[in-house]
Amino acid sequence: MEPQHIVSIDEHHSRKVIRIEGQPTITREERFKRLTEAGDRTRAAEPAKIQKVIFLLRDHKHFVKYFEPRVAAVGPIHHGNPKYRLGEEYKLVLASKFVERSGKDIKRLYEEAEMEIKQLRRCFEEEVTKNYDDEALAWMLFVDGCAILQYIFCAANNKFEELNIKIDSVAFAQQDLFLLENQVPYCLLKLLMNLSGKEVELSESIERFIGSVTYQETKPQQKQGESFCSQPKQPTHLLDLLRTTLLGNKVQKEQESKASNPPESSKSDSPSGKTRGIWPCRKKGEEDPDWQSYRNVQELKSAGIQLKRSKHRSLRNVSFTRRFNFYPGYLWLPPIIVDDSTGPKFMNLIAYEMCLDFKNDFGISSYISFLDSLIDEVNDVKDLRKAHVLHNFLGSDQEVADLFNEIGTDVVPNTDAYKDVKGQIQEYYEIPYMTWLAQVYHNHFSSPWTVLAFLGVLLGLGLTAAQTAYAVMASHLGPCEKFCMLKLKET
Structure with missing residues (x-):
């Protein structure tokens, strides 16, 4: 008879199973491990992992329109969906052309990329790659990475005709490249560019491609001596590169704002206030410095605030000035082009x-929230167009207004974003005579005809005053003066 094993109290507790109806049974030890690992993740300073759109947006009524691919699935999230079968064929054509241009053997090229699969897997949230083993994931990423680089090269150099790819497929594929659920690690693209031996040429193609999408310039470069996935300032993926390019940086924004203002304009003093976070707290009865009484472009216009186009396209380049620090006020906004890709592009940036x-x-969320506050109706879009701030390639102005009212719903901005601009506008808006001056200007100086009419009235009043003065002077003349005037008339 074998001796019976005596279980200690600690071992008994570690084996204790916690059962919850509808969920798999897990031990207490596993629960402790999960909790500890969750805390470790919050302390880790790593780039955001490629993942699905957050649950708060998955119930959006236009989820499919904004977040799901139109032509091709890239990465593991939508891979294998039958409706992207044609897109898979296009990807193979593009990937094959990329390998051909590299002049490398496909087997060697793939195997060198496959060696980094462990590191590449860590760029994704575990949930989206758990159904793929290393070999399947490596081949998928290899084909997708090669196809993306070849697509960008063709787009930047007008080479699609050589591959017999139709223009509509090209346009939809461009939208697909900037979907949150359709991303691959940017370090994968860097690796493939390096392995192909054409890194400089492909990097320049990415620069031109992103510039054509954002109407700006960017130079994604890799510092020498760094691991291909270890660069602190390297984009996480193409969507991240798009966001960085659209926003620019804060130093650039300050320089651009100064350059955008005319010499005779000067900024009004910004309102004092403490730095505020995304969810500010204030004491009871304390005035909220972020509160604003104005709403859309029409209300700003009625207060004498005119829209002006900034010279630079960074979305941070928003400023407010006054001419001679008095009247009128100018709201400087970066130019934006609105077309069919605008909704998906900004919705995915917000989701990111x-x-x-x-x-x-x-x-991005702060910019969309600010722009949404300016656009309430068709006339707001019309005034933005007249100021050359907004270029409408979508259709009617009503469609543009509806678009920004839709994508601006439930967006949580950073209250520090554009805080100084909002404060300066509110300060200007609260001065009573500014509205009176705006009304006078609108009624009498808004067009050449009103100016002529106003000058005509002034001339009429001047002639009437002169005639009255002459009559008054004549009534006070003495006999001698009247005789002289009579002789002058006779002669």
């Missing part, structure tokens, strides 16, 4: 900023 593991300043 909402990722729980992405620490950011909500720059």
Whole structure:
């Protein structure tokens, strides 16, 4: 008879199973491990992982329109969906052309990329790659990475005709490249560019491609001596590169704002106030410095604030000035082009900023929230067009207004974003005679005809005053003066 094993109290507790109806049974030890690992993740300073759109946006009524691919699935999230079968064929054509241009043996090229699969897997949230083993994931990423680089090269150099790819497929594929659920690690692209031996040429193609999408310039470069996935300032993926390019940086924004203002304009003093976070707290009865009484472009216009186009396109480049620090006020806004890609592009950028593991300043969300506050109706869009701030390639102005009212719903901005601008506008808006001056200007100087009419009235009043003065002077003349005037008339 074998001796019976005596279980200690600690071992008994570690084996204790916790059962919850509808969930798999797990031990207490596993629960402790999960909790500890969750705390470790919050302390890790890593780039945001590629993941699905956050649950808060998955119930959006236009989810499919904004977040799901139109032509091709890239990465593991939508891979294998039958409706992207044609897109898979296009990807193979593009990937094959990329390998051909590299002049490398496909087997060697793939095997060198496959060696980094462990590191590449860590760029994704575990949930989206758990159904793929290393070999399957490596081949998928290899084909997708090669196809993306070849697509960008063709787009930047007008080479699609050589591959017999139709223009509509090209346009839809461009939108697909900037979907949150359709991303591959940017370090994969860097690796493939390096292995192909054409890194400089392909980097320049990415620069031109992103510039054509954002109407700006960017130079994604890799510092020598760094691991291909270890660069602190390297983009996480193409969507991240798009966001960085659209926003620019804060130093650039300050320089651009100064350059955008005319010499005779000067900024009004910004309102004092403490730095505020995304969810500010204030004491009871304390005035909220972020509160604003104005709403859309029409109300700003009625107060004498005119829209002006900034010289630079960074979305942070928003400023407010007054001519001679008095009247009128100028709201300087970066130019924006609105077309069919605008909705998906901004919705995916907003979804990216909402990722729980992405620490950011909500720059895109703040811009959309600010622009949405200016656009309430068709006339707001019309005035933005007249100021050359907004270029409408979408259709009617009503469609543009509806678009920004839709994508601006439930967006949580950073209250520090554009805080000085909002404060300066509110300060200007609260001065009573500014509205009176605006009304006078609108009624009498808004067009050449009103100016002529106003000058005509002034001339009439002047002639009437002169005639009255002459009559008064004549009534007070003495006999001698009257005789002289009579002789002058006779002669």
